[in-house]
Amino acid sequence: MRIGMLTGGGDCPGLNAVIRAAVRKGILHHGDEFIGFMEGWRGVIENVTMPLTLETTSGILQKGGTILRSSRTNVKKVEGGFEKCLETIKKNNLDALIALGGDDTQSITLALGERGVKCVGVPKTIDNDLSGTDACFGFDTAVMIATEAVDRLHSTAEAHQRVMVVQLMGRHTGWIALESGLAGGADVILIPEIPYSIEAITEKLIERERTGRRFSIVVVAEGARPAGGEPSYIEGSHRYGGIAERIAHEIEERCGKETRTLVLGHIQRGGSPNPYDRNLALRFGAAAVRCVERGNYGSMVALQGKEIRAVPIGDAVQEVKRVQVNSELVNTARRLGISFGD
DSSP: OEEEEEEOSSOOTTHHHHHHHHHHHHHHHHOOEEEEETTTHHHHHHTOEEEEOTTTTTTOTTOOSOTTOOOOOOGGGSTTHHHHHHHHHHHTTOSEEEEEESHHHHHHHHHHHHTTOOEEEEEOOTTOOBTTOSOOTTHHHHHHHHHHHHHHHHHHHHHHTOEEEEEEOOSSOOHHHHHHHHHTTOSEEEOTTSOBOHHHHHHHHHHHHHTTOOOEEEEEETTOOBTTSOOOBOTTSSSBOOHHHHHHHHHHHHHOOOEEEEEOGGGGGOSOOOHHHHHHHHHHHHHHHHHHHHTOTTEEEEEETTEEEEEEHHHHTSSBOOOOTTSHHHHHHHHTTOBOOO
16 A cells, blocks of 8 residues: 655654654555655645655654654645645555644544545644543653653752742643643642632742742643633734743742742653653554554544554544543642642
8 A cells, every 4th residue: 555644733752653663564564655745734735755664764763853844734724725635645646644643633634534535643742632542652751851850940949949930831731730740749730721820829839938848849831821811822922931930920929939930842842752652652653554454544543541542533633631620630639739729
């Protein structure tokens, strides 16, 4: 079979591992031929490709980013976008298309499937907010990096008796902030699913001060928002940003406590995947080819429990997978004295 592959949306650790696994399984076990579209859906629209062979995918397992590069091109917003995609797929004589990406990418995959393209999806979102799968590759690495940053801030916060506010990724969901904040021993965790009160935050910090603990760590997802208010955006844009500075300013005003910020940013999604994410990515890549060979189109590979299964793409993109406010993780954090600012 002749199979196309693309990586859409933001990059994350493990994309190259998926590509490598799919190509190796397809070529070595089924005699398949692969071509890669460059820069996500843009490459499909413009028919910009590279060959994916055992040679071109050699040595990429441990590398971050994606050899296919990526973009946030939305086919729906390009005039004649779907028609151009269908033309490119026909020109390249593709039997199937494997798309690596989050909800935006998979919504296009779904739409192309409805237009007759034989598609398989691979879930990719650093925020871990895609439904249908328990985990996405890259998320565990992001949590590891964020936890290490929180760990390192403890010593400087304690030495200078400061409050440190750490801003992490998470536009609509707080999975990275929750798991790294819990693992890193944060005192306050702010996530989009639980609107915060600045009064509750400062009350927690004052309580720590009163009991002799003169420093605190606040972990905040970029999409966190105050109760009855809006998230913070970078001025003049619709991009999330500035929540750490906003929180720090309010803490200093109310507590008179020196407060510093750290915005971890793209460090969370860059670099080499950890062993867990490498193995999950390899399993996803092999499973995607298995779906193609079995004719299981219109599906997305997913981790459910310990097994890799195929779920309908439509189910995966139907709604965002959010942190449940009464989940075991949230309740564990509360029992350990962590405040969610509510």
